[in-house]
Amino acid sequence: MPSATTTRDPAPPACVLDRQGLDALVQALRARGRTVIGPTHRGGAIVLEELRSAAELPYGWGVELDGGHYRVVRREDEAAFAHSAGPQSWKNYLLPERVRQWTADRAPDGELTVRQERHPPASYAFLGVRPCDLRAIAIQDRVLLGGWHRDDAYQARRNGAFLIAVECTEPGATCFCVSMGTGPAAGPGYDIALTEVLDETGHRFLARAGTAEGAEVLAGLPQRDADAATRTAAAEAVESAAGRMGRSMPPVDLHTLMASSLEAERWDEVASRCLTCGNCTMACPTCFCTTTEDITDLTGDHAERWSRWESCYDLDFSHLPGGPVRQSGRSRYRQWLTHKLGTWWDQFGSSGCVGCGRCIVWCPVAIDITEEAHALHQEQLARRAAGEGTP
Amino acid sequence: MTDPPVPYRVLDTRPETADTVTFRLAPAGRALPPFAPGQFAMLYAFGVGEAPVSVAGILPDSGLMHTVRAVGAVSRALHRLRSGDVVGVRGPFGTGWDLPLAAGDDLLVVAGGIGLAPLRPLVQAVLAAPQGYGRLNVLVGARSPDDLLYREELGGWALPYCGVTVDRAGAGWPGRVGLVTALLDQARFSPAETTAFICGPEVMIRATARELLHRGVLPQRILISLERNMHCATGHCGHCQLGPLLLCRDGPVVGYDRAEHLLTVREL
Numbered sequence: 001m002p003s004a005t006t007t008r009d010p011a012p013p014a015c016v017l018d019r020q021g022l023d024a025l026v027q028a029l030r031a032r033g034r035t036v037i038g039p040t041h042r043g044g045a046i047v048l049e050e051l052r053s054a055a056e057l058p059y060g061w062g063v064e065l066d067g068g069h070y071r072v073v074r075r076e077d078e079a080a081f082a083h084s085a086g087p088q089s090w091k092n093y094l095l096p097e098r099v100r101q102w103t104a105d106r107a108p109d110g111e112l113t114v115r116q117e118r119h120p121p122a123s124y125a126f127l128g129v130r131p132c133d134l135r136a137i138a139i140q141d142r143v144l145l146g147g148w149h150r151d152d153a154y155q156a157r158r159n160g161a162f163l164i165a166v167e168c169t170e171p172g173a174t175c176f177c178v179s180m181g182t183g184p185a186a187g188p189g190y191d192i193a194l195t196e197v198l199d200e201t202g203h204r205f206l207a208r209a210g211t212a213e214g215a216e217v218l219a220g221l222p223q224r225d226a227d228a229a230t231r232t233a234a235a236e237a238v239e240s241a242a243g244r245m246g247r248s249m250p251p252v253d254l255h256t257l258m259a260s261s262l263e264a265e266r267w268d269e270v271a272s273r274c275l276t277c278g279n280c281t282m283a284c285p286t287c288f289c290t291t292t293e294d295i296t297d298l299t300g301d302h303a304e305r306w307s308r309w310e311s312c313y314d315l316d317f318s319h320l321p322g323g324p325v326r327q328s329g330r331s332r333y334r335q336w337l338t339h340k341l342g343t344w345w346d347q348f349g350s351s352g353c354v355g356c357g358r359c360i361v362w363c364p365v366a367i368d369i370t371e372e373a374h375a376l377h378q379e380q381l382a383r384r385a386a387g388e389g390t391p
Numbered sequence: 392m393t394d395p396p397v398p399y400r401v402l403d404t405r406p407e408t409a410d411t412v413t414f415r416l417a418p419a420g421r422a423l424p425p426f427a428p429g430q431f432a433m434l435y436a437f438g439v440g441e442a443p444v445s446v447a448g449i450l451p452d453s454g455l456m457h458t459v460r461a462v463g464a465v466s467r468a469l470h471r472l473r474s475g476d477v478v479g480v481r482g483p484f485g486t487g488w489d490l491p492l493a494a495g496d497d498l499l500v501v502a503g504g505i506g507l508a509p510l511r512p513l514v515q516a517v518l519a520a521p522q523g524y525g526r527l528n529v530l531v532g533a534r535s536p537d538d539l540l541y542r543e544e545l546g547g548w549a550l551p552y553c554g555v556t557v558d559r560a561g562a563g564w565p566g567r568v569g570l571v572t573a574l575l576d577q578a579r580f581s582p583a584e585t586t587a588f589i590c591g592p593e594v595m596i597r598a599t600a601r602e603l604l605h606r607g608v609l610p611q612r613i614l615i616s617l618e619r620n621m622h623c624a625t626g627h628c629g630h631c632q633l634g635p636l637l638l639c640r641d642g643p644v645v646g647y648d649r650a651e652h653l654l655t656v657r658e659l
């Protein structure tokens with residue numbers, strides 16, 4: 001039997017990094033050959049890009065969010081992570097927009113040689129994964145890796161990704177992670193979790209490891225043991241964030257609400273506003289649908305199969321030789337919402353929404369998923385009151 | 392994405408109707424795992440694309456038979472195949488026909504148009520072991536006499552009942568005209584001990600299933616095969632959703648007890 005001293009605790013107690021410590025973290029990950037991706041302020045938005053140093057983080061920038069509205073604003077403090085979800089999400093790296101799946105070559109005798117694409121092993125470190133996005137990654141894992149068939153290319157990218165979660169202390173006006181049970185505290189799945197603390201004693205990050213590699217990386221950084229004041233300040237900042245959510249879902253089982261709302265009148269109302277542009281699906285960190293493209297080169301004997309993001313709002317999405325199944329905008333919005341909040345449970349055992357609010361912000365006509373869920377709930381209550389409701 | 396297509400060589404092709412061909416394939420090298428009746432393959436026409444196609448026949452030595460109706464780019468390319476050509480095949484995918492469920496039951500096999508293709512290997516499996524089942528009825532509907540699949544073979548099947556009906560009879564058609572459900576009056580089955588297998592256009596599936604329910608067949612004993620757009624067949628592309636079902640994974644064969652309420656919602 002191994003003695004207690006030979007089993008090393010993979011999660012050492014919390015430590016505190018200052019701004020130099022954070023930069024040391026970026027450098028340490030780069031030194032390990034990882035491409036560090038994190039938020040930075042560019043072109044009027046907080047975007048995800050490769051970071052060469054922590055100085056590129058959006059220190060002092062926040063965001064002002066609302067339905068169809070996004071604006072970067074200067075903050076009075078120097079917080080690095082005081083912004084909520086931006087236009088991209090980590091799926092842009094883990095499930096890129098366009099991926100070559102295989103190539104095929106045809107010999108003169110008709111012989112076919114098919115080669116699976118061997119993706120060079122990506123080695124990312126994601127810095128600043130919000131708790132909602134941490135859950136979104138876990139949800140895509142379920143979809144792409146948890147079934148009978150596994151997406152090997154996704155698996156390779158996922159295996160190579162080192163996740164540094166940053167808990168939310170400054171929720172946006174469109175956030176509702178509390179309703180979805182995904183934040184503002186970080187759930188499982190991170191290698192390192194940080195909580196940003198900014199008070200009269202200084203600007204610092206409470207850090208703890210979630211994996212052995214996370215612990216190893218942290219151990220190599222200039223740091224100090226977590227003091228009680230920092231721990232308390234971090235816990236309070238996260239707790240306070242939970243009380244300042246900009247949006248919330250109706251307090252009902254959304255899965256059954258969706259299943260009993262397929263013929264709701266609300267779909268006509270939302271369809272009269274929805275442009276079926278698909279922005280919400282592109283911005284959503286869990287939306288995973290793809291289509292395929294088959295191309296040949298000029299010789300006609302070399303062919304490639306690509307997959308690329310596709311939206312359920314596209315008319316062609318439900319294409320059948322006899323015509324699309326979902327012709328109306330009403331049916332396409334319904335498909336999206338009932339999938340996110342309802343049938344995702346049936347298909348993958350969880351909600352498909354993590355409450356990040358991206359779909360609300362990036363909808364050109366400010367359609368709000370929480371408002372739609374409330375409206376469906378109200379309609380259900382009204383139907384019940386009228387005595388004709390579904391149970 | 393999971394495994395890429397595996398090359399299969401076309402052994403022979405046979406025109407079935409004006410727009411439908413049947414071809415047999417044999418692995419050019421490595422073979423795929425065995426297919427069961429009701430399952431489907433993704434057939435890759437070089438450079439054009441893939442289409443989900445049911446197995447219409449399960450042949451010795453990992454051979455496959457498919458019957459394809461030309462309706463679009465990929466199916467037209469498959470239609471043009473000649474013996475010796477090579478296609479890519481992925482599979483097997485999907486739920487097959489649940490034959491063990493039907494043990495001891497009378498069987499109703501109801502096909503509309505190309506829907507007979509996925510039912511053919513089921514009929515063959517039952518004919519190969521008839522003692523396990525009650526009476527086997529095959530009911531076939533087609534647009535016209537010229538659109539009937541497997542004509543000669545149909546005539547050769549030794550069945551308690553085999554009925555054929557067409558929407559529009561041409562000159563010299565001695566048979567029946569009308570909906571496939573009208574054949575149920577001649578079929579020999581005890582509704583409470585019957586398992587039905589239905590494939591065809593969705594309106595035909597719904598009409599047949601409703602009629603069977605009305606006659607007392609249990610909804611979970613009515614198995615239907617549904618079609619939706621499919622790109623990956625591995626549960627990752629999202630196209631084949633029908634409410635809670637991912638039809639490449641939870642289908643294409645689904646019990647009517649699960650599908651009925653989904654099929655009554657328009658544009659789901």
Ligand SMILES: Cc1cc2nc3c(=O)[nH]c(=O)nc-3n(C[C@H](O)[C@H](O)[C@H](O)COP(=O)(O)OP(=O)(O)OC[C@H]3O[C@@H](n4cnc5c(N)ncnc54)[C@H](O)[C@@H]3O)c2cc1C
Pocket residue numbers: 316319320321431441442443444445446458459460461462463464465466467505508509617618619620621622643
């Ligand atoms: C489980 C299952 C089993 C089947 N079994 C059989 C069978 O045994 N025999 C048979 O004949 N048929 C069968 N089908 C139907 C067959 O798969 C379709 O007829 C076939 O996919 C049509 O493809 P196509 O390229 O010929 O036609 P198209 O209508 O051109 O469609 C081809 C593909 O391209 C895509 N596409 C087409 N147009 C567009 C566009 N404008 N924009 C974007 N995408 C587009 C579609 O999404 C589609 O997947 C089956 C279908 C399913 C789901």
Ligand code: SF4
Pocket residue numbers: 280283284285286287340352353354355356357358359360369
């Ligand atoms: S549905 Fe909207 S709020 Fe929910 S995860 Fe997707 S983008 Fe975020």
Ligand code: SF4
Pocket residue numbers: 273274275276277278279280281313362363364365366367
């Ligand atoms: S809800 Fe908004 S973002 Fe989504 S498709 Fe409709 S208009 Fe576009």
